[in-house]
Amino acid sequence: xxxxxxxxxxxxxxxxxxxxxxxxxxxxxxxxxxxxxxxxxxxxxxxxxxxxxxxxxxxxxxxxxxxxxxxxxxxxxxxxxxxxxxxxxxxxxxxxxxxxxxxxxxxxxxxxxxxxxxxxxxxxxxxxxxxxxxxxxxxxxxxxxxxxxxxxxxxxxxxxxxxxxxxxxxxxxxxxxxxxxxxxxxxxxxxxxxxxxxxxxxxxxxxxxxxxxxxxxxxxxxxxxxxxxxxxxxxxxxxxxxxxxxxxxxxxxxxxxxxxxxxxxxxxxxxxxxxxxxxxxxxxxxxxxxxxxxxxxxxxxxxxxxxxxxxxxxxxxxxxxxxxxx
Numbered sequence: 001x002x003x004x005x006x007x008x009x010x011x012x013x014x015x016x017x018x019x020x021x022x023x024x025x026x027x028x029x030x031x032x033x034x035x036x037x038x039x040x041x042x043x044x045x046x047x048x049x050x051x052x053x054x055x056x057x058x059x060x061x062x063x064x065x066x067x068x069x070x071x072x073x074x075x076x077x078x079x080x081x082x083x084x085x086x087x088x089x090x091x092x093x094x095x096x097x098x099x100x101x102x103x104x105x106x107x108x109x110x111x112x113x114x115x116x117x118x119x120x121x122x123x124x125x126x127x128x129x130x131x132x133x134x135x136x137x138x139x140x141x142x143x144x145x146x147x148x149x150x151x152x153x154x155x156x157x158x159x160x161x162x163x164x165x166x167x168x169x170x171x172x173x174x175x176x177x178x179x180x181x182x183x184x185x186x187x188x189x190x191x192x193x194x195x196x197x198x199x200x201x202x203x204x205x206x207x208x209x210x211x212x213x214x215x216x217x218x219x220x221x222x223x224x225x226x227x228x229x230x231x232x233x234x235x236x237x238x239x240x241x242x243x244x245x246x247x248x249x250x251x252x253x254x255x256x257x258x259x260x261x262x263x264x265x266x267x268x269x270x271x272x273x274x275x276x277x278x279x280x281x282x283x284x285x286x287x288x289x290x291x292x293x294x295x296x297x298x299x300x301x302x303x304x305x306x307x308x309x310x311x312x313x314x315x316x317x318x319x320x321x322x323x324x325x326x
Contacts, residue, residue: 004298015300016083017076019067026061045093046070051311052095060240062257063097064090064290064303090303091290094283096311099246105220107251107312109171116277116315118148119170119221121159123177124197126262136266137176140226143270147277148172155198160206163248164213170221171315173250174269179227179241180259192240194227207244220251222282222313226269228259242308252282252310256301264301268293276315283311 027038044050045068054063066089074082085091111117120141127135144150151170153159162168179194191203223245242253254272256265268289275285290302 001298008294008298008300011300012085013076013081013083015065015303016067016069016081016087019065019088020069020076022061023066023068026066042068042072045089046072050093052089052093053311054095054097055100056097057099060097062304062306063095064088064305085291085294085300088290088300088303090287090305091294092287094287094311096283096307096309098309099243102246102309105251105309107220107310108314108316109220109222109251110316111171113317114149116148116171117169118144118150118172118174119162119168120144120150120152121173121175121177121196122152122154123195124154126176126178136226136262139266140174140176140269140273143273144172144174147273153196155196156200156202156206157198159196159202160210163207163210163218166214166216169219171219172273173221173223174226174273175224176226176266176269179225194241204241204244207241207248211244211248214248216249218249218251220249222276222310223250223253224269224272225253225255226265227255228265246309252313253308254282254286254305254310256304257306258304260301260304264299267297268302268305279314279316281311282313283307 027034027041052063067083067087068089069076069082070084070087071082076083089095109116122137122141124137126137141150141152148171151162151168153162162170175194177194177196180192191205193201193203195201225241227241242255245253271289271292272285275288276282286302286305286307290300290305293299293302
C-alpha cells in the first residue's frame, strides 16, 4: 500500500494539471459571459460541496475529472505545486449531465412490494470457464441476485427480444461486456458498440431499431455500464451508447469514459449496487466510491465514471414512493 500511495501521489499532480487545464479551456477562453460564469463557479465550488447539473446536447466531458485548486493562489504548473483530491469535481461534488427535459421522467424507481427486476446483459467469456460463478461478472451477478429477481441475457438475440418487448420492464439494467465508443481508423468511423457472448456487435443503430419496435419507453430504469467507454455520450447517436439508451427509456446511466481493467470495473460495480440496493441515491454512491477507492485501493479510476441524468435516482418500494413529494 505504501508503494501504491506513492505512485498515486506522483500521478495526482499530473491529473490535477490536466483537469485544471480543461476547466480553464472551457471557462477562461471565451466572452465576458463565460468569465462571469467562471467566477461564480469558482466561488461556489470552493465554498462547500455543491449539486451540479450540466444540461447540454453538444458539450460532453468527464466532468468529475475537472480540477479547481481549493486555494485560488495555487499555480499548478510549478514543479512542486500543492494539490488536493478535494479539488476534483467528482471527489467533492454531486454531478450529473442531462440532455434536457424528458416528459414524465421520474428519478424514483418504484418496484411495488416485490423485489426489483434486474436485467443482466453479460459477455460470459469474461468469466472463468472452470468456475462459471467466478470472475468479474460472477461477482456482480452474486450481488444483484441477493437483492433482485434476475433475467440474464448473454447474446444479441436475447437483448433484442427483451428491449423490443414492452412487457419487459426492468428496474435495473447491468451490462458486463466488451465495448467502445466511436472509433476512427484508416477505414473511417465505426459506431459505438458492445458485444455479448456471441461476439455479435450491438451498435447504437440496433438500440434505435429496438426502440421503434417497442413503441413504448422503458420505465426509467437505472442502467449501469460495466463496459469500457460505456459512459460516453456525444452529439450524434452513433458516437456513444448513452443517447440511444436514453431514447429507449433509460432513466439514469452510469459508465466509464475510458477503458478500465475488468477487475476494477467488477469491484466498482459490486460496491455501487451494495449501496444502491440500500436505497441510496446514485450520485451520492458514486461520489463516496470515488473517495473510497482512493483511500482504500489507491486508485483514482472512480473519477472516470460519468453520471448521466440521475442525481436523485434511487430504488423505492410502494410505501416509500407514496411518501415522496411529487
